[in-house]
Amino acid sequence: MSKIDARLPRELTHRVSVGGVKVGGGAPVSVQSMCTTDTADPTATLAQIRELADAGCEIIRVAIPGAAALDGFREICAASPLPVVADIHFDHTLAIEACRRGAAALRVNPGNIGSWDKVDAVIDEAGAAGIPIRIGVNAGSLDPAFAEREDLTFVEKLVGSATSFVAHFRDRGFDDMVLSAKAHGVPTTVEVNRALSRELPEVPLHIGVTEAGTARQGTVKNAAAVGALLMEGIGDTIRLSLTADPVEEVNVAWDLLSAVGLRQLRPELVSCPTCGRCQWDLMGVASEVERRLSGVRSPITVAVMGCVVNGPGEARGADIGLAGGRGKAVLFASGEKIRTVDEADAVDELFAEIERRFS
Helix, strand or coil, X not given: CCCCCCCCHHHHCCCEEECCEEECCCCCCXXXXXXXXXXXXXXXHHHHHHHHHHHCCCEEEEECCCHHHHHHHHXXXXXXXXXXXXXXXXXXXXXXXXXXXXXXXXXXXXXXXXXXXXXXXXXXXXHHHCCXXXXXXXXXXXXXXXXXXXXXXXXXXXXXXXXXXXXXXXXXXXXXEEEEECCCCHHHHHXXXXXXXXXXXXXXXXXXXXXXXXXXXXXXXXXXXXXXXXXXXXXXXXXXXXXXXXXXXXXXXXXXXXXXXXXXXXXXXXXXXXXXXXXXXXXXXXXXXXXXXXXXXXXXXXXXXXXXXXXXXXXXXXXXXXXXXXXXXXXXXXXXXXXXXXHHHHHHHHHHHHHHHHC
């Protein structure tokens, strides 16, 4: 009887290199975002990339909407602290030029590049440059062979298009691929990526909900879909699209990776939902602690609890925390009391202790 392979799906994918970042083959799930600046303005674009890098972004994508952006793209690639992925639609010559001007990877939709000879020219150029291609599939870029078929569901069209594109790239001798098939709905996103993980288990998956909406709705939809997939071991790299500052995409991505137990870059805040027994400004204190934790880079767990009796015990798993009531707060670490402080001084005392223990 053959042994069952107990490895997670992301451990079975082949590994590609996007600049210095490894994707697939069990590498840590990497965080991506995309610039909102004009690529023809390298100064503004590089400033945004540096801001995103400071927030924890690991791979950055920039749009090349036309030839006027190519010179700026070259400057961006030369000075960027992050590997730069060129985002190309429609014009295959832009993808070819991006390879020659320093792209760490390409993102193309074969369904909107045009004829296969144009796609093949891009494949050959990327192969010569030694850079990977992310094959992107969505509702607007399906393989024509699947797009008009009424006997297929949207998920089946996405999966069929993706598998046909991968097969063509392989026939061309190109295996340095990452694959994404995106939708704006949570059930579709989960279903299509589960199917791709089964159909193409060796191809790394870039996952995320596209057109997810503004910060609140987009965060919920990405957390539901991407969180579910990550918990199943599916997904090698993520971009959590939001109609918001791209730094917020990165912040949400790291919060999600931490929440599902995969990676933790910054502190996690644990706090009570509050109740009628609470006798201090729990919401105000928790908000202030959250604000000040944004400047802390230690991957610690910090608790703010509403009850001095049960708080330290309930938050025993936290590295450090506060539990307050009636003008006082207990400062504790790993469930053990350190000292009692005045409520007015509690946050300052907490951060003094964080500095002493974890800096």
